[in-house]
Amino acid sequence: MSRPKTADLALMRKLNTTTVMDCLRRHAPLSRAELSVKTGLNRSTISSIVDDLIDQGYVHETMLQDSKIGRPGILLQFNPQGGCAVGVEIGVDFLLVLLTNFTAGILWQRRVPHTVNDVSDPLRGQIAVLERAETMISEALEFGKTLDLRPLGIGVGVPGLVDANQGKLVFAPNLKWQDTPIRLMWTRRFNLPVFVENEANCAALGEFYYGVAHDVNDFIHISTGIGLGGGIMLNGHLFKGARGYAGEIGHTTIYEDGEVCGCGRRGCWETYAGPRALLHRVRQVLQHMDTASAAQSPLLGMVNGEIEQITPQHVVDAARHGDEVALNALKEVGRHLAIGITNLANIFNPEMVVLGGALSLCGPWLIPIIREYTNKNLLPPLRGSLRIEASVQGLDACALGAATLVLDDIVREPLYSI
Numbered sequence: 001m002s003r004p005k006t007a008d009l010a011l012m013r014k015l016n017t018t019t020v021m022d023c024l025r026r027h028a029p030l031s032r033a034e035l036s037v038k039t040g041l042n043r044s045t046i047s048s049i050v051d052d053l054i055d056q057g058y059v060h061e062t063m064l065q066d067s068k069i070g071r072p073g074i075l076l077q078f079n080p081q082g083g084c085a086v087g088v089e090i091g092v093d094f095l096l097v098l099l100t101n102f103t104a105g106i107l108w109q110r111r112v113p114h115t116v117n118d119v120s121d122p123l124r125g126q127i128a129v130l131e132r133a134e135t136m137i138s139e140a141l142e143f144g145k146t147l148d149l150r151p152l153g154i155g156v157g158v159p160g161l162v163d164a165n166q167g168k169l170v171f172a173p174n175l176k177w178q179d180t181p182i183r184l185m186w187t188r189r190f191n192l193p194v195f196v197e198n199e200a201n202c203a204a205l206g207e208f209y210y211g212v213a214h215d216v217n218d219f220i221h222i223s224t225g226i227g228l229g230g231g232i233m234l235n236g237h238l239f240k241g242a243r244g245y246a247g248e249i250g251h252t253t254i255y256e257d258g259e260v261c262g263c264g265r266r267g268c269w270e271t272y273a274g275p276r277a278l279l280h281r282v283r284q285v286l287q288h289m290d291t292a293s294a295a296q297s298p299l300l301g302m303v304n305g306e307i308e309q310i311t312p313q314h315v316v317d318a319a320r321h322g323d324e325v326a327l328n329a330l331k332e333v334g335r336h337l338a339i340g341i342t343n344l345a346n347i348f349n350p351e352m353v354v355l356g357g358a359l360s361l362c363g364p365w366l367i368p369i370i371r372e373y374t375n376k377n378l379l380p381p382l383r384g385s386l387r388i389e390a391s392v393q394g395l396d397a398c399a400l401g402a403a404t405l406v407l408d409d410i411v412r413e414p415l416y417s418i
């Protein structure tokens with residue numbers, strides 16, 4: 001048998017380092033002995049890799065009580081001081097930039113509406129939004145400097161189709177942007193690795209690393225914003241599809257002759273199950289009620305009679321007071337969400353479906369409806385095992401997930417990054 005060549009050894013070292021980091025990410029704190037058992041790597045390999053990771057600052061030792069052996073021991077976990085990552089969400093009508101430490105703890109964040117985006121002149125609007133984002137990223141990195149944290153990279157979540165290999169936003173219908181080479185621009189500007197991903201994929205990754213789907217290898221995250229986007233995690237990896245555009249679940253058809261969707265087609269799922277559908281239904285019911293009945297609903301009082309100002313938070317507040325208009329709208333949207341989720345679960349057989357974005361607020365009303373429907377309508381072997389959860393990361397989910405792209409790259413490509 002021939003001896004492994006240097007390149008083979010380097011590759012093996014890289015794969016083993018990824019295995020160790022992934023194991024720590026999922027199960028830390030762990031002792032060296034536990035790492036050896038869980039990864040199947042021998043003790044001397046573990047020691048050597050851990051020494052390297054400690055030297056690089058990504059992992060540190062802590063003296064904690066090991067519950068399994070009942071006495072204090074040296075345990076290993078990711079070092080929050082291992083560096084900082086910038087997460088950016090370019091929303092349809094806002095910008096959010098945050099700075100996290102190496103364990104995705106948020107250190108700094110700023111959210112601004114971007115009224116500067118001018119859809120009648122998309123190029124000018126795009127330049128203004130990106131310049132604004134650059135200023136905010138610089139502020140975030142400056143803050144990291146004051147904490148003596150090295151910058152590891154910038155992750156960007158965008159509302160559209162992305163070529164993640166090139167770090168390019170290909171098409172964002174609601175922003176009216178296309179072919180925006182974000183990585184190229186910001187790598188030059190900041191001299192850091194830049195990762196660009198669809199907002200729904202970012203949010204799914206954030207849940208996988210630090211949210212309700214931690215350590216769940218097969219799950220679907222539904223981002224409810226202007227539309228419905230899907231981040232599909234299969235076997236611990238984001239499923240991207242042939243050209244990276246998988247997950248456009250909001251545009252699956254549930255009524256062939258249904259209402260017109262923003263994409264121009266009819267009967268798309270998001271037209272019936274997204275936040276816009278919830279608000280549309282509430283407004284429609286209030287408009288068609290007689291004045292005395294409408295006045296019974298607390299919703300009108302919350303917005304001084306201006307029904308266009310009603311938000312999902314208002315609907316939640318009204319539902320808490322037992323308001324029939326809010327409760328009926330939630331029931332209707334919940335039923336339509338459940339129909340689409342049942343379809344997705346029949347296709348992918350996920351362990352969990354996470355409801356994220358604006359509708360995660362409505363979880364206490366929507367989730368029981370979805371659970372009941374899926375339990376009745378999934379194919380019998382799939383029933384009972386599907387978990388439906390609301391995201392706990394709220395409106396930070398996409399930007400936090402974008403920062404996680406940086407951390408994810410270090411876990412998966414350690415030799416490239418360290």
Ligand SMILES: [Zn+2]
Nearest residue numbers: 251261263268
């Ligand atoms: Zn559509």
